Amino acid sequence: xxxxxxxxxxxxxxxxxGVLRLAGSRVTLDSVMRLFxxxxxxxxxxxxxxxxxxxxxxxxxxxxxxNSRKVDDYLRQQASASRALQTTLEARMNxxxxxxxxxxxxPG
Numbered sequence: 001x002x003x004x005x006x007x008x009x010x011x012x013x014x015x016x017x018g019v020l021r022l023a024g025s026r027v028t029l030d031s032v033m034r035l036f037x038x039x040x041x042x043x044x045x046x047x048x049x050x051x052x053x054x055x056x057x058x059x060x061x062x063x064x065x066x067n068s069r070k071v072d073d074y075l076r077q078q079a080s081a082s083r084a085l086q087t088t089l090e091a092r093m094n095x096x097x098x099x100x101x102x103x104x105x106x107p108g
Contacts, residue, residue, distance in 0.1 A: 010063045011056040020074065022056055025049070030078050032060055033071065 011023040020029040027049050035045045042057040049057075064071045 011059055022052055
């Protein structure tokens with residue numbers, strides 16, 4: 001009788017930037033969770049990211065369901081870091097002139 005492996009690895013990898021991605025891809029955990037929390041099924045998520053194996057999507061969803069508090073904490077930290085970066089970049093760029101030129105080009 002063969003023995004079944006009773007543990008399963010989560011197909012997530014942390015990049016040098018600290019961002020969690022599905023292993024072997026550039027798809028972030030944030031992207032998959034945003035779709036899942038929005039009501040998408042694993043199959044619908046695969047439609048958006050056809051390079052991801054369906055089994056990996058299911059594994060990440062299962063991991064989230066077992067560890068939702070930790071994953072949600074991670075997602076909040078990522079969202080906060082993203083907002084901070086956006087604020088920093090916007091402060092460095094003076095877009096007032098560009099916005100005005102775009103407004104002038106609008107018909108009407």
